[in-house]
Amino acid sequence: MLVLAAVPDLQFQKLRGAVAPRFAVARAPTWDIALETIRSRPVEIAFVDPALGGVASGQEIERLHVLFPSLRLILYTSMSAQLAPVLLGLGQCGIRQVVLRSVDDHPEGLYNLVSAEAMNAASHRLLDQLTAALAPLPRELRWVLEDALRSPGVVQTVQQVAARARVDRGTCARWFTRAGLQSPRHILAAARVLYAHRLLQDPGFTIEDVAKRLGYAQAKTLQQHARTYLGLTAGEMRLSLTADEATVRIVQGFLTPARREVAATAS
Numbered sequence: 001m002l003v004l005a006a007v008p009d010l011q012f013q014k015l016r017g018a019v020a021p022r023f024a025v026a027r028a029p030t031w032d033i034a035l036e037t038i039r040s041r042p043v044e045i046a047f048v049d050p051a052l053g054g055v056a057s058g059q060e061i062e063r064l065h066v067l068f069p070s071l072r073l074i075l076y077t078s079m080s081a082q083l084a085p086v087l088l089g090l091g092q093c094g095i096r097q098v099v100l101r102s103v104d105d106h107p108e109g110l111y112n113l114v115s116a117e118a119m120n121a122a123s124h125r126l127l128d129q130l131t132a133a134l135a136p137l138p139r140e141l142r143w144v145l146e147d148a149l150r151s152p153g154v155v156q157t158v159q160q161v162a163a164r165a166r167v168d169r170g171t172c173a174r175w176f177t178r179a180g181l182q183s184p185r186h187i188l189a190a191a192r193v194l195y196a197h198r199l200l201q202d203p204g205f206t207i208e209d210v211a212k213r214l215g216y217a218q219a220k221t222l223q224q225h226a227r228t229y230l231g232l233t234a235g236e237m238r239l240s241l242t243a244d245e246a247t248v249r250i251v252q253g254f255l256t257p258a259r260r261e262v263a264a265t266a267s
């Protein structure tokens with residue numbers, strides 16, 4: 001999982017030291033870079049400093065909150081008289097998690113905070129909903145698929161799944177067949193479409209942004225997968241389905257074990 005640090009360098013270094021190697025941290029020294037990073041990379045948690053631009057202001061943080069409501073925002077700043085009204089305003093718009101530099105940013109505390117926030121991130125909520133569907137698979141393979149969902153776009157082929165599970169491709173395919181599931185290629189593609197649907201609920205993402213974040217070489221491939229796995233274009237699924245409806249459609253259509261007689265025939 002990638003953590004964004006739109007904070008001064010000292011806070012970035014302290015955050016990175018506290019959460020590595022479990023979490024990768026990308027620094028954004030300006031708000032423009034922060035916006036571009038969120039749109040192009042799999043950021044799910046962001047530490048932001050209202051004073052990043054030199055003058056304490058909540059405007060850019062409120063903008064991020066409006067554009068990307070699914071992004072977990074945490075204020076990481078130094079307290080000052082000028083900052084107090086900014087924090088009050090951000091709290092009124094729903095951003096209430098605050099870490100004060102040199103007060104409550106002990107490395108263990110930062111690590112625990114990021115770990116707790118990760119449990120509420122979009123990828124983790126998606127994994128929770130897919131747990132039952134993936135339960136028939138061996139533990140090693142579930143780990144690979146869960147990691148693929150946390151880092152969408154990294155694992156996309158049967159060969160990559162097999163290599164990460166440390167088995168040959170034939171063994172990997174047999175595991176899926178015995179579980180009554182479709183091939184890993186279909187499962188990974190269907191899960192990516194479901195993740196794309198989650199991202200497209202945020203008004204700050206275009207279809208092209210989401211395609212890039214999920215590792216598609218072209219947005220038209222995401223469009224094709226959306227039609228295959230949800231029966232809708234990416235634009236239509238953004239407007240027509242709730243997160244629960246999309247999850248049910250994907251799980252029932254592609255992630256639910258087939259009837260035992262069908263699985264036996266496939267063997």
